Amino acid sequence: MTEISTKTMPTPYVTPNTSSLAMTGQYPPQTFRGLKDCDHAVMTLWERLRQRDANQFLSFKHVSEKSFRALAENRGQLHATIRMTYFPDIETLIIKVVTVPHEKAHRSFTDQAVVSLATMGVDLDERELTGAAIYTAPSRSQKEGDSTYKNGLLRPRDTDWPHWVIESGVLESLPRLRQDVNWWIGYSGGKVLLALIFKVSREAKTLTIEEYFPRPRSGPSTRAQAAAGGPSFVPQLISITVVNMRNNTPHYPGALSGPGVQQDSW
Numbered sequence: 001m002t003e004i005s006t007k008t009m010p011t012p013y014v015t016p017n018t019s020s021l022a023m024t025g026q027y028p029p030q031t032f033r034g035l036k037d038c039d040h041a042v043m044t045l046w047e048r049l050r051q052r053d054a055n056q057f058l059s060f061k062h063v064s065e066k067s068f069r070a071l072a073e074n075r076g077q078l079h080a081t082i083r084m085t086y087f088p089d090i091e092t093l094i095i096k097v098v099t100v101p102h103e104k105a106h107r108s109f110t111d112q113a114v115v116s117l118a119t120m121g122v123d124l125d126e127r128e129l130t131g132a133a134i135y136t137a138p139s140r141s142q143k144e145g146d147s148t149y150k151n152g153l154l155r156p157r158d159t160d161w162p163h164w165v166i167e168s169g170v171l172e173s174l175p176r177l178r179q180d181v182n183w184w185i186g187y188s189g190g191k192v193l194l195a196l197i198f199k200v201s202r203e204a205k206t207l208t209i210e211e212y213f214p215r216p217r218s219g220p221s222t223r224a225q226a227a228a229g230g231p232s233f234v235p236q237l238i239s240i241t242v243v244n245m246r247n248n249t250p251h252y253p254g255a256l257s258g259p260g261v262q263q264d265s266w
């Protein structure tokens with residue numbers, strides 16, 4: 001496990017509300033009872049996902065920082081691949097159970113993007129893969145994405161935020177995936193310049209890609225903004241692309257050509 005952390009410090013911008021990001025109201029978390037119980041929950045969901053598309057996320061409460069570190073260090077004992085998001089201030093852990101279609105979706109895109117960038121003459125250190133590294137926000141909330149990249153010339157430090165990220169999942173996971181985007185853009189203060197959601201539908205054989213840029217939240221200045229000295233940053237939906245996976249070789253944003261691709265700009 002690679003962990004990339006930013007220093008815990010006040011930010012010159014307003015960060016998102018933790019409970020909103022964790023969606024504790026919509027998805028009440030279950031009590032965390034240790035590694036064995038967590039593995040059972042993960043495997044139960046993984047078996048369900050093998051049979052049909054379903055919400056890929058599990059939510060646990062009463063997860064101390066010590067318990068989170070122990071789980072992160074012993075995640076190899078879990079019988080499925082996971083991604084984690086942790087909120088220490090409310091002791092809540094969100095686990096996404098990874099599936100094969102979910103992995104194929106973002107890996108196919110990143111492989112194609114890397115080839116395209118190399119063909120354009122972009123050097124390796126300008127398209128540095130940071131993978132599913134764990135990032136720690138100034139609030140100490142921790143998260144790992146499905147794929148993260150940065151320009152290592154512009155952001156050479158391990159503590160630097162990625163330039164762009166991918167979060168992938170099935171339709172039933174979409175509300176959580178959108179909150180993942182809120183986490184990246186909100187906690188980075190707009191330093192994550194591009195966030196992509198890959199929404200896979202096995203039944204319809206489609207891949208829907210939502211593209212987000214950061215923007216300062218519009219409207220009157222709040223007391224929190226005044227105290228922080230700057231605005232909050234929220235995702236702005238730029239485009240939605242639908243890829244028909246029934247075609248032989250799908251094309252993705254940046255190489256949008258050929259049949260089976262429909263794109264709407266917003």
